[in-house]
Amino acid sequence: MISIKPLLLSVILLFVTGCNDKKEKEMVPTEQIEACTGPKEQNISEQNCSENNNSNLTKISTMSESTTILKSIKDETHGVMVDKNRFIINDVKQPVVLVNFFSTWCPPCRGQIPYFEDLQKKYKKELFVTGILVNDDANATKLEQFYTKYHMDYFVSSDIENNYVTKKVIKALKLDANFTLPLTVLYKNGNYYTHYEGPVPVEMIDHDIRTAIKEK
Template sequence: MFKKTILIISTLSIFLLGGCSKKDDANDMVSKNEFVLTGLDKKEYVVKQQGSGFVLDGAKEKIVIFDIFATWCPPCQDTASHLTSLQEKFKNDVIIIGLTIEDKVANSKLTEFATKNHAKYILVNSDQNRRLSDAIVNELKLGERYPIPLMVLYKDGKLVNHFVGVTEEEFIESEIKNALGK
């Protein structure tokens, strides 16, 4: 009787654990190409990797600019007001998402960065930030120790261009206009 009970428990355990393992593998396959980001505005933004590009759900035919930055970085602070200006100029055609590379930065610190540097675009603070930043950088082949700020422009999942370091607003604006056909 005891052996029979152990055999039944062992068999059930194998099926249950084996089933979970397969399900987790399937979820991992989906999550490797999908990034769920939480903004300071408490909204969720879903970014999917398609080939070598990245697409923001709900941003069809818009240019998505990922600003990869850190709150402590002076060039990143300088860039924030320029990105805000571009967001205002192209409010119907451009979505800017600020991805901090800092792990577990407090929302209050990110809010302080936004206020002090006039960053009036989407800032996300999620455990997915670093993973998405690394995926973008990997596609650009910039190496593990990439410089910031890094601004990467995509339209419909296709790379438009990227800029490293403090970049004149006019250069980014020119790329936006070209991508929009203006």
């Protein structure tokens, strides 16, 4: 009996270790759960979300950087990748991107909008301006009238995916869900540069754009 006990103890330890390993393999990272339960993104298949137990870090990285298609009422589309402090518009060559989150019912937003068109014309080769409509239920007709009245001759997304993109951006900026409008964010080569909460003088934005352009 004395010679059998060490063998029995080894078997028990082997069994316990095997259970712990299995438990660790079945744990699903939080990021994977969030990616599967959040809004759908372009290039994420249903199969990816159903294979949680077989997921790995490479798949999580791919999912977080997937392209979301934004669409305007003029049927213009742009694919964007939003990941932490990055905002990349796939088919845009300008190094500096200005993203303005606004609503048609917001007086400060309306007052600031015309200046964005001027900035895009001024820095045509270096700056791309895009508007993201949020918290707004205006129909297509009212939106078109609004865009014409305030000379929004730049890409303005009125797509349902705006909600998803907005949540990603405010999370990266560590802002409250009820953030102040307008919210304007500058990105340089896809990376966060600076942002402004509420209305700010156009001279300040102009200065930051020029500084971003000059920086290597």
